Amino acid sequence: MSIVTIHFGFDRAAAGLAGEGRRLADASNSELHAIAINGGAADLARVADRVSSIDVDYQPEACLAALAELCHGATTILFANDTYSQELAPRLAHRLGGSCVGDGVGVELRDGAMRVTRQVYGGKAQAVIALKRTPGVAWLRARSFVPAPLRDTPCEIATITTPAFATKTRIIERKREAQTEARLEDARVIVSGGRGIGGPEGFHAELEPLAELLGAQMAASRAACDAGWAPPTWQVGQTGKKVAPELYLAIAITGASQHMAGISEAKNIAAINIDPDAPIFRHARFGIVEDYRKVVPLLREKLKKMQ
Numbered sequence: 001m002s003i004v005t006i007h008f009g010f011d012r013a014a015a016g017l018a019g020e021g022r023r024l025a026d027a028s029n030s031e032l033h034a035i036a037i038n039g040g041a042a043d044l045a046r047v048a049d050r051v052s053s054i055d056v057d058y059q060p061e062a063c064l065a066a067l068a069e070l071c072h073g074a075t076t077i078l079f080a081n082d083t084y085s086q087e088l089a090p091r092l093a094h095r096l097g098g099s100c101v102g103d104g105v106g107v108e109l110r111d112g113a114m115r116v117t118r119q120v121y122g123g124k125a126q127a128v129i130a131l132k133r134t135p136g137v138a139w140l141r142a143r144s145f146v147p148a149p150l151r152d153t154p155c156e157i158a159t160i161t162t163p164a165f166a167t168k169t170r171i172i173e174r175k176r177e178a179q180t181e182a183r184l185e186d187a188r189v190i191v192s193g194g195r196g197i198g199g200p201e202g203f204h205a206e207l208e209p210l211a212e213l214l215g216a217q218m219a220a221s222r223a224a225c226d227a228g229w230a231p232p233t234w235q236v237g238q239t240g241k242k243v244a245p246e247l248y249l250a251i252a253i254t255g256a257s258q259h260m261a262g263i264s265e266a267k268n269i270a271a272i273n274i275d276p277d278a279p280i281f282r283h284a285r286f287g288i289v290e291d292y293r294k295v296v297p298l299l300r301e302k303l304k305k306m307q
């Protein structure tokens with residue numbers, strides 16, 4: 001058995017993925033081979049038994065060719081849930097004659113075969129998918145897995161040079177998206193607003209100063225984003241971002257199943273809502289039944305005094 005984890009850099013998702021790879025390798029007495037694409041090799045060398053480092057001008061075909069060679073003979077191949085991984089995982093599985101499943105929240109190896117747990121029906125139920133062919137390839141909601149402790153002594157890093165790859169794709173220009181703030185998916189604390197906020201001024205005047213005091217990032221429900229009160233990049237949920245913060249503060253959000261699908265990995269949910277029967281309270285660890293316009297200023301005052 002051999003387990004391969006594939007990483008694009010070393011962020012919280014990569015650390016969670018390496019942690020899960022380490023756990024599976026230890027449980028099955030197997031080797032963990034981490035492949036670092038464009039950075040992260042030094043950190044991965046303190047978790048894995050073997051690291052291959054590839055620097056590549058990203059192009060799916062070239063990357064796929066290199067990965068197919070490096071993963072030859074592997075039984076289990078794990079990716080995180082970034083766009084590169086979601087693009088490559090099914091193609092790699094096909095190339096190697098294996099099976100693939102996406103959006104996993106848990107992985108087990110039973111008699112050498114891979115079983116991946118996924119959330120279905122907007123997080124209301126879980127499905128366990130048994131992969132019939134080898135290798136089993138999965139992309140996971142990696143941020144919610146526990147990172148492995150970093151060893152003092154790193155393993156060796158093999159640097160792989162990708163040969164020029166004949167491809168029909170011609171890249172005309174590359175544009176890098178301006179990164180104005182940290183990724184919502186990596187946030188430890190999130191302040192999120194819903195339709196009950198009532199308009200954009202509630203986000204700016206009430207929620208954003210609260211987020212600043214908490215060192216939190218802002219998010220919103222789809223209803224608030226669709227209304228144009230919050231940018232679409234803030235949307236959390238089934239058709240938005242999947243987040244896994246330590247604290248998710250849901251303000252004037254009802255807690256529809258499609259919203260909850262994006263926060264099922266949150267460690268703690270706290271909610272402020274005027275409706276005591278709002279579904280969000282069924283998931284929240286802490287809740288305040290009150291108008292947010294009364295509660296949020298009090299919270300800000302309290303936080304200011306604590307600073």
Ligand SMILES: Cc1cc2nc3c(=O)[nH]c(=O)nc-3n(C[C@H](O)[C@H](O)[C@H](O)COP(=O)(O)OP(=O)(O)OC[C@H]3O[C@@H](n4cnc5c(N)ncnc54)[C@H](O)[C@@H]3O)c2cc1C
Binds near residue numbers: 196236252256274
């Ligand atoms: C296919 C599909 C995909 C979807 N994907 C997503 C998704 O990714 N993300 C998502 O969020 N939704 C998604 N939705 C929409 C989802 O079903 C809900 O409609 C949406 O989440 C509701 O947003 P909301 O809770 O902000 O608004 P509402 O349901 O209108 O709830 C507003 C809440 O605010 C409370 N409130 C009102 N005034 C105050 C006040 N002054 N103080 C405190 N509380 C107050 C109310 O009691 C209420 O609970 C999707 C729907 C479909 C069909």
